[in-house]
Amino acid sequence: MDRLIEAIEQTQNPSVVGLDPTEALVPPQVVASFADEVRDSVESDEEAPAAQLAVAYFEFNRAIIDAVADIVPAVKPQIAMYEALGPAGIDVYTMTCEYAAEQGLYVLGDVKRGDIGSTAAAYAHHLSGMNGWNPWHEDAVTVNPYLGCDGITPFVEAANAADKDIFVLVRTSNPSSSELQMLDLADGTKVYEHVADLVETWGSGSIGTHGYSRVGAVVGATHPEEGRALRARMPHTFFLVPGYGAQGGTAADVAGMFDDNGSGAIVNSSRGIIGAWKKSPQYSPDMSADDALALVADCARQAASDMRDNLRIAVYR
Amino acid sequence: MDRLIEAIEQTQNPSVVGLDPTEALVPPQVVASFADEVRDSVESDEEAPAAQLAVAYFEFNRAIIDAVADIVPAVKPQIAMYEALGPAGIDVYTMTCEYAAEQGLYVLGDVKRGDIGSTAAAYAHHLSGMNGWNPWHEDAVTVNPYLGCDGITPFVEAANAADKDIFVLVRTSNPSSSELQMLDLADGTKVYEHVADLVETWGSGSIGTHGYSRVGAVVGATHPEEGRALRARMPHTFFLVPGYGAQGGTAADVAGMFDDNGSGAIVNSSRGIIGAWKKSPQYSPDMSADDALALVADCARQAASDMRDNLRIAVYR
Incomplete structure (x- = not known):
């Protein structure tokens, strides 16, 4: 996790911008502007x-990446938003990851993959690529623990070999996460606490110079008390x-x-930044596509900057 | 689940062929035969x-699909094997699904997706497509339950609207599945039993004419006793x-x-069929690519036929 921690230190900003475009989050004139280009292709x-949305997603993402690259350490594209568009969306997901990496950002692919061992080994090519070629351009991916260590x-192993990281789901932010994660176990712990202990174990062989392993955990901002307990x-x-x-999660x-040094976590915001x-009040449906993208960029930078400042006050105490 | 059940009845064969190609499972001369075509593209x-493997995977899959389409009801491509090749692999995954569907097969996309509600809604486009366009060509997908009903x-909802199905992981076939799924809960049940009860509930609104809902469960052949209990x-x-x-799982x-009518389940085999x-003894490294593909097809058909016959004896009792 050293590379991410150092990127956070450099920007003094423990936040990551979620690149989760939807049709509702991209100004309609931006989508419309690609109609001719797409019709021919x-x-x-x-x-x-779908192809038109895919192209629009990339331009939207690029505007946001350009606007925030010097103030945030990382971006987190959510692959589901791209998969919704079919293979054309997957292309744009990888193009987004590549572009963000080229701008010096740590790219956290929110893919939540998970399967039996031989299949997980195939998914791990997200991190390891193929024979030195890296089609996915991710520095880390999220992984689901339901199948255990296999x-x-x-x-x-792929993270160790490629100097990358993973984040395993422990306590997710959604309301129904409790249906499984909060169940009481016979030994007095809860399911998510047991998963937390597994995750700590899975990372024990890859602890970096800053004290954190390559195996991170996903812990929702909507569970502040549990998050504090998990930190310990x-x-x-x-x-x-x-x-x-x-x-709904706040800086408080x-x-x-976070740990006593203000490290140990990175906070994601998606809609709050990319949909700012x-x-x-400056937005108008009559704006040109270029003007709309410029507004997207300005608002994203302002929102990312506000989030950074709020986190600095709450965390770097 | 009616469409799948009827396809099984028509073939009298409760088995599905897993289309999980790897480099080791495709005859090397088949891969080599695409070198020129790929170099130019x-x-x-x-x-x-990766591009060469992707093309080879499609031809390999097509040979197998053609060989088994009249004796099996369904195929199950495992998307991880294609994702390992990057976007070119995803293209071949969708081409494989489309080709199988065109041959009349029920296509079960083994994607094991799962995320919070808004993100799961994006993934659900695997089933619903976009505005009537269906880029994924799947009749069902597998889903991970760790995030609960959200x-x-x-x-x-997508399955109901599109006359499709899902299969939720309950008790997976891999050794370490016990780390989480077999934990004892305070109420005396195990985690996978609790998930089983949730799955039965999630399906209660979509029970079809054959008595089964659109929400299936993944239950590994490697757990025969638990599988029998889950059936009840x-x-x-x-x-x-x-x-x-x-x-390691056998027909016994x-x-x-299966239920008392010999319905209620479909059994997957991947390597046993596509790697047969x-x-x-007829295989030789000196065979032409066409001859190797013909052998792949013959062996796959024989293996699928043997599996069908073994299941008929064990199940249609």
Whole structure:
């Protein structure tokens, strides 16, 4: 986790921008501006809307990346938003990761993969690439623990070999996460605490110079008390904290997930940053696509800067 | 689940062929035969090996699909094997799904996705497509339950709208699945039993004419006793049973996962069918690519036919 921790130190900003575009988050004139280009490139009319959105997502992401690259350490594209568009979306996901990496950002691929050992080994190519070629351009990926260590070990090995990281789901930010994660076990712990202990163990062989292993944990901002307890329970596990902003988590909520040195966690915000333009009085449906993208960029930079400042006050205490 | 059940009845064969190609499972002369074609199409030399494998995977899959389409009801491509090759692999995954669907097969996309509600809604486009366009060509997908119903409901809604299905991981076939799934809960049940009860509930609104809901369960062939108990515990939940053959499960092991009418489950075999050519004395490294593909097809058909006959004896008792 050293590379991420150093990027956070350099920017003095423990936050990551979630690049999770949806049709509602991209100004409609930006999407419309690609109609001609796409019409000429697709094989059939019916795939044009998805292809057009895919191109628009990339331009949208690029505007945001350019706007925040000097003030944030990392971005976290959520692959589901791209998968929704089919293979054309996957292309744009990898293009987004590549572009962000080229701008010096740590790229956290939110893919939440997980499977049995031989299959997890295939997924681990997200980190290891193929024979030196790296089609995914991710520095880390998120992984699901439901299948146990068989599904984790191949990712850990790939992370070790490629100087990359993984983040395992422990306590997710969504309301129904409790249905499984909060169940009481016979030994007095809860399921997510047991998973937390497994994650701490899975990382024990890869602790870096800053004291954190390559196996991080996903801990939702919406669970401040549990997050604080997990911080103590998992001393060598770095946290990825989603759920800030639009999902309800505040800087005060996440403060307990950091260690005494103000390290140990990175907080994600997606809609609060990439959708900040929607709250701007300067937006008008009559704006040009270029002007709309410029507004997206300005608002994203302002929102990312505000989030950084709020986290600095709450965390670097 | 009606469409799958009817396809099984029509073939009298409760088995599904796992299309999980790896470099080791495709005859090397088949891969080599695409070297020239690929060299002319890729942007850089370093991506050529992955692109070449991707093309070879498709031809390999097509040979197998053609060989088994009249004797099996379904195929199950494992997307991880394709994701390992980057976006070119994803293209081949969708081409494989499309080709299988065109041959009349039910296509079960083994994608094991799972995320919070808004993100699961994006993943659910695997089933719903976009505005009538269906880039993924899947009839069902596998889903991970760790995030609770938020992550499941969007898939169920998409399945209902598109006459498709999902299969939720309950008791997976791999050795370390016990680390989480077999934990004892304070109420005396085990984690996987609790998940089983959730899955039965999640499906309660979509029970079809054959008595099974659109929300199936993944139950590994390597756990025959638990599978038998789950069959009784989940009367409206259809089972996808991986782990047959190469992973150790036998026809006798899976028999208890079927209901009294010989329905209620479909058993997957991947390597045992698509890699059957590797045990053939007829294979020679000097064979042409076409001859090697013909052998792959013959061996796959024989293995699929043997599996069908073994399951008929064990299940249609």
